[in-house]
Amino acid sequence: MSVTATPLDRRPGATAAVRASAPRRRRRAGLVPTAVLLLGAAYCLLPVAWVLVASTKSSRELFSTFTFLPGTGLADNLSALSAYRDGVYWRWMLNSLFYAGFGALLSTAVSAISGYALAKYRFRGREAIFNVLLTGVLMPPVILAIPQYLLMAKAGLADSYLSVLLPSVLAPYGIYLARIYAAAAVPDEVVEAARVDGAREWRIFRTVALPVMLPGLVTVFLFQFVAIWNNFLLPFIMLGDDEKFPVTLGLFTLLQQGASAPALYTLVITGAMLAIMPLIALFLVIQRFWSLDLLSGAVKS
Amino acid sequence: MPPSPTAARRTRRLAPYGFLVPAVVLFAATFALPIGYALYLSFRKIEVKGLGLGRGARGETWAGLSNYASVLSDTELLHGAARILGYGAIVVPVMLGLALLFALMLDARRTRLRGFSRLAIFLPYAVPGVVAALLWGFLYLPSLSPVHYALGALGLPEPDLLNGGALFGALANVAVWGGTGFNMIVIYTSLRAVPAEIYEAARIDGCSELQIALRVKIPTVAPALVLTFFFSMIATFQVFGEPMTLKGMTNSISTTWSPLMKVYQDAFVRGDLHSAAATSVVIAVVTLVLSFGFLRAANSRTRQEAS
Numbered sequence: 001m002s003v004t005a006t007p008l009d010r011r012p013g014a015t016a017a018v019r020a021s022a023p024r025r026r027r028r029a030g031l032v033p034t035a036v037l038l039l040g041a042a043y044c045l046l047p048v049a050w051v052l053v054a055s056t057k058s059s060r061e062l063f064s065t066f067t068f069l070p071g072t073g074l075a076d077n078l079s080a081l082s083a084y085r086d087g088v089y090w091r092w093m094l095n096s097l098f099y100a101g102f103g104a105l106l107s108t109a110v111s112a113i114s115g116y117a118l119a120k121y122r123f124r125g126r127e128a129i130f131n132v133l134l135t136g137v138l139m140p141p142v143i144l145a146i147p148q149y150l151l152m153a154k155a156g157l158a159d160s161y162l163s164v165l166l167p168s169v170l171a172p173y174g175i176y177l178a179r180i181y182a183a184a185a186v187p188d189e190v191v192e193a194a195r196v197d198g199a200r201e202w203r204i205f206r207t208v209a210l211p212v213m214l215p216g217l218v219t220v221f222l223f224q225f226v227a228i229w230n231n232f233l234l235p236f237i238m239l240g241d242d243e244k245f246p247v248t249l250g251l252f253t254l255l256q257q258g259a260s261a262p263a264l265y266t267l268v269i270t271g272a273m274l275a276i277m278p279l280i281a282l283f284l285v286i287q288r289f290w291s292l293d294l295l296s297g298a299v300k301s
Numbered sequence: 302m303p304p305s306p307t308a309a310r311r312t313r314r315l316a317p318y319g320f321l322v323p324a325v326v327l328f329a330a331t332f333a334l335p336i337g338y339a340l341y342l343s344f345r346k347i348e349v350k351g352l353g354l355g356r357g358a359r360g361e362t363w364a365g366l367s368n369y370a371s372v373l374s375d376t377e378l379l380h381g382a383a384r385i386l387g388y389g390a391i392v393v394p395v396m397l398g399l400a401l402l403f404a405l406m407l408d409a410r411r412t413r414l415r416g417f418s419r420l421a422i423f424l425p426y427a428v429p430g431v432v433a434a435l436l437w438g439f440l441y442l443p444s445l446s447p448v449h450y451a452l453g454a455l456g457l458p459e460p461d462l463l464n465g466g467a468l469f470g471a472l473a474n475v476a477v478w479g480g481t482g483f484n485m486i487v488i489y490t491s492l493r494a495v496p497a498e499i500y501e502a503a504r505i506d507g508c509s510e511l512q513i514a515l516r517v518k519i520p521t522v523a524p525a526l527v528l529t530f531f532f533s534m535i536a537t538f539q540v541f542g543e544p545m546t547l548k549g550m551t552n553s554i555s556t557t558w559s560p561l562m563k564v565y566q567d568a569f570v571r572g573d574l575h576s577a578a579a580t581s582v583v584i585a586v587v588t589l590v591l592s593f594g595f596l597r598a599a600n601s602r603t604r605q606e607a608s
Contacts, residue, residue, distance in 0.1 A: 033411070139336065
């Protein structure tokens with residue numbers, strides 16, 4: 001941090017010299033970052049491009065033609081995947097959508113109301129409650145997974161939709177983000193004015209705070225949606241019946257079977273392609289009106 | 302009718318507690334209770350009476366520290382921990398190094414196609430770890446990999462990516478691919494929070510863009526780097542889905558490759574819940590001690606530099 005406050009050199013000659021050499025240097029500097037970033041982009045897009053191409057190949061083409069040469073089997077692969085065990089794949093997709101969509105919705109509601117309470121009220125135990133809730137971020141899921149399963153089993157909930165849904169609802173990071181958004185977006189004067197008008201606390205939250213927190217809450221929702229959609233450990237431990245599997249677990253079991261029956265590989269590849277497309281499409285669409293920066297708690301002033 | 306002033310004050314005092322009820326109840330049910338239960342289990346064991354036949358022949362009793370003693374002397378677990386250290390030693394520096402590099406490049410003045418690159422590098426965040434492992438797993442297979450294809454075409458020896466030392470690189474690559482984009486966004490956000498005048502001042506002083514990056518920007522984002530390092534470490538200790546997925550493609554990943562896989566194996570395949578609980582408590586404690594130790598060290602260093 002020592003460089004920030006260096007005194008400016010105001011001699012005219014020095015400034016002119018810097019100015020003269022600057023444009024050339026800058027143009028060169030523009031090439032290097034662009035090239036580095038494009039290399040990074042190529043690396044990140046490689047497997048996605050591959051799965052798009054590979055899903056068009058038939059079983060025979062998969063192992064015989066060049067990696068990035070499109071094949072002729074896309075329609076066959078799609079119908080084979082849909083026919084596999086009476087369309088269980090689409091059931092997995094619906095399950096994933098349910099776990100992630102409904103779970104993220106509940107999660108956002110809990111985060112919103114907790115974040116609002118923590119940001120806009122002064123009360124005894126506020127920081128203690130906040131810190132305890134935040135330790136959830138640090139608690140490794142491993143120590144939770146086994147006892148969660150055993151407790152679910154005792155409650156007769158093992159291998160049920162609820163067993164995957166319930167542990168996904170509390171999102172410490174979501175509460176943290178919601179607290180930041182509430183502190184930044186909800187003006188104290190408006191809350192006070194609503195109180196003077198005789199509005200109840202719950203009504204103030206719903207009609208005053210919630211609407212202005214909404215852009216931030218979209219971020220909490222997306223964050224939690226992705227986290228639940230990508231989760232593997234929890235459903236892997238909780239579920240036994242593959243009718244209730246999310247798509248991650250379904251593809252995993254399909255791949256394990258593929259080790260003994262390579263014909264299933266094309267199904268796995270087509271399934272993987274279809275599984276990643278919804279989220280990629282989602283991010284492509286929403287980035288027009290939603291900034292990635294919000295994910296790390298940046299608040300526009 | 303509006304509520305009376307005293308009643309209003311009371312509801313106002315109680316309202317935040319009411320608003321926090323859902324979070325606290327969920328915390329108790331899905332965090333606190335399971336952790337307590339895991340601790341309890343880790344001090345219990347199954348005791349077999351007599352020949353172990355008939356009803357009541359198997360009961361639970363207190364085990365003292367015996368589960369912990371056997372966990373800490375378990376060589377397979379130690380090997381797993383060593384494998385994870387090797388794996389983490391690749392993942393964390395490479396991932397954060399790339400994330401920092403890309404963030405700095407995004408922040409550089411004359412960068413083209415910024416929006417495209419940022420989104421493309423971030424995209425793997427939307428791909429589940431299991432699916433990422435699956436996609437890369439296929440790309441590692443000699444009969445599918447473009448790397449093998451290119452090397453073969455050039456007449457060079459083709460590496461076996463799923464065995465020996467290369468396996469660590471192969472697994473690390475999956476994590477690096479999946480995590481770089483998110484960390485890049487965190488670092489980039491903290492870079493942009495720096496007022497532009499600071500850079501202007503450094504430029505007028507004749508600093509090159511490289512000097513600005515090294516001497517102004519990197520110190521500025523140090524807190525973001527500490528945070529991303531912290532979370533990467535926690536994630537590394539718990540790697541599970543990725544090696545589980547690649548296990549289906551190679552014989553060199555055992556069922557106890559990572560400590561977490563061993564916990565799963567103990568609990569659900571061998572049916573020894575008590576030793577699995579003790580192992581998971583040990584993993585959690587080691588994770589927390591290492592990560593908080595790191596945070597403390599990082600904090601005291603920043604304080605020293607500031608003074």
